[in-house]
Amino acid sequence: MNRKIFIKTFGCQMNEYDSNRILDTVKKIEFIKTEKLEEANCYLLNTCHIRDKAKEKVYHEIGRVKKSFRLKKKPLVIVTGCVAQAENDEMLKREPFIDLVIGPQSYHKINEKIKQFLDRQKKIDETEFDTISKFNFLNKIKNTSNKVSTFLTIQEGCDKFCHFCVVPYTRGPEYSRTFREIINEAKVLAENGVKEIILLGQNVNAYNDKNYNLSNLILEIEKIPQIKRIRYTTSHPKDMTDDLIKVYGISKKLMPLIHLPVQSGSDKILKLMNRKHSVKDYIKIYEKLKKINSAIEFSSDFIISYPGEEVEDFDHTVELIEKIKFINSYSFIFSPRPGTVAENLKLIDKKTSMERLTKIQNKLSENQIEMHKSLKNKIINVLVENFTEDKTKLFGRSEYMTSVVFDGKKDDIGKIVPVKILQSNRSTLFGEKHINSNQKVA
DSSP states (O other): OOOOOOEEESSSSSHHHHHHHHHHHHHHGGGOOOOOOGSSSSEEEOOOSHHHOOOOOHHHHHHHHHHHTTTTTEEEEEEEEHHHHHHHHHHHHOOTOOOEEEEEGGGGGHHHHHHHHHHHOEEEEOOOOOHHHHHHHHSOOOOOOOOOEEEEEEEEEOOOTTTTTHHHHOOOSEEEEOOHHHHHHHHHHHHTTEEEEEEEEEEEEGGGEEEEEHHHHHHHTTTTTOOEEEEEEEGGGGGGGHHHHHHHTTSSSSSSSOOOBBBSSHHHHHHHHTOOOOHHHHHHHHHHHHOOOOOOOEEEEEEEEHHHHHHHHHHHHHHHHHHHHHOOOEEEEOOOOOOSSTTOOOOOOOHHHHHHHHHHHHHHHHHHHHHHHHTTTTTEEEEEEEOOOSSSEEEEOTTOEEEEEEOGGGGGTSEEEEEEEEEEESSEEEEEOOTTTTTOOO
């Protein structure tokens, strides 16, 4: 008899990939996915430790689940992901409602641990780093994702040790899956109906398997006929090698949006962060890419008010944003993470931090709005993913990952269609399907 599992995912794209693979795994012990919490026999929360108050958000969510099952039989409650890795035993002690805590490198043991708990009714903490065994196990389980655009993890962990970041402690050292494993999984996804693959890694461009690197992967996946678009995230400037840059002049399927976190426009702050690159290094990468393909645009991540950031440092970040004209970027006020070098550094006052964040976000918004306005009455290629929530229009994404909403038919889903842009706001383009295929596409 099938049991039902409800999965809630916080955080990054890798967590979304992990949640999908966990579901593929638990199907082997007769769990099926449910979208209704109240009918779940198992509740799984896949957590993220990057954002502010991540730990407290987990306990708040568990509290909500407790209320939902106050008058019902308690489900099996599993917490996975980076908060699980960081908190493990402490989490089991603090919240009795939690039954299993499983770290991100131990997902392959989830079936075994569920069975073990159901047999013994004893709480379990499984947070060892065992990346190789995990992927060896997952390679034997078919990836059933059939979304038009889907994620494919190629690399995990980080050896950079930025002073603000928990990833080396929650995901472990850098580990690259084998080239052949990844290509085989990409072919399975293509057979499932996937049209766009987004290659994932904490340092995705640090991917290395013997003589193969990210550029080799992109060019090999490009040979799969059903795959129409390729993206990757998240990159580190230190690993933006010349061979990867050259792929942008060769590949027909690699999209021209590069998400390359810079974090700050000040060399002083980058050094304090232990980022291992300078602003000059970053600009050099930008100029090389623009020379190879002038259509390339950049998005980035910015940490505002990192301890030690003075007015001059902040102004350098504003100057970099004005020079590069980043689109679709993310910016946050620095928030210390337990166990990191920056955990106990003196914080910049909240008022100053908010003023700086507002200025940065306004600058980033201006860039995005300006680009969207420049597309009015132009025709762009849109990969159609689904209907909008109200089922009245279609939703897809441009080559620059921008949301596009337009009138179309069900048959358009999974196809790249030309759309004439009629209007836009900060985050979305609105248009109509263009019929005249002879007209030039932007």
